[in-house]
Amino acid sequence: MRIFQRDFDRYEGVRPIQIYLLRLVFLLVFLAVGSDSWGGILRHHGSWDPVRAAAICMWASYSLLSILGVFHPLKMLPITLFEILYKIVWLIIVAYPLWKANQLAGTAAEMTKAFLFFPLLIVATPWRYVLDTYVLNRKR
Numbered sequence: 609m610r611i612f613q614r615d616f617d618r619y620e621g622v623r624p625i626q627i628y629l630l631r632l633v634f635l636l637v638f639l640a641v642g643s644d645s646w647g648g649i650l651r652h653h654g655s656w657d658p659v660r661a662a663a664i665c666m667w668a669s670y671s672l673l674s675i676l677g678v679f680h681p682l683k684m685l686p687i688t689l690f691e692i693l694y695k696i697v698w699l700i701i702v703a704y705p706l707w708k709a710n711q712l713a714g715t716a717a718e719m720t721k722a723f724l725f726f727p728l729l730i731v732a733t734p735w736r737y738v739l740d741t742y743v744l745n746r747k748r
Contacts, residue, residue, distance in 0.1 A: 620682060627681055629732035634677030634684065636725055637691075639703040640670030688733060689742070695726055 611624040619627050645668040670687065677684035706712040740746040 613615050620737065622682065622737050626732055626734045629728065630681035630685075630734075631678050633688065633729055634674045634681060634724065636677070636728075637674040638671050640725075641667050641674070645671055648659070682737070683736075685733070685738060686742070688729065689738065692729060692733065693728075695723065 611628070613623065614621045615624055618624075619677050648664050649668060659677065670691075674682065674689055702717055703712060706715065706717055712718055
């Protein structure tokens with residue numbers, strides 16, 4: 609099937625299935641993150657905690673950038689890499705120590721919703737393209 613074969617003409621050597629999965633990821637980010645962040649902005653009354661406000665505004669901006677990812681998934685891969693990296697760092701720095709101490713369950717750090725689509729994100733990312741384009745700076 610062609611969706612599993614590398615497409616050098618349309619997708620710079622990335623398999624079409626990965627392009628479709630990336631588009632799905634970007635759409636899910638737009639809907640889920642956008643709903644939470646923009647809903648929080650629109651429903652908020654009173655003064656903001658500056659740190660919380662910065663985080664909410666960042667995620668609202670991220671959701672808007674994800675719209676571009678639906679149409680240009682390879683060009684928007686850096687924000688996908690950002691999401692993968694921040695989640696890996698968070699798992700190592702925050703979740704793992706709590707889990708190891710048997711204190712993760714029932715806490716605010718048990719953010720299962722935020723990690724629901726993480727496996728899809730890992731699978732959808734064209735790692736060879738990422739390596740060639742962003743690490744080795746090779747053109748295809």
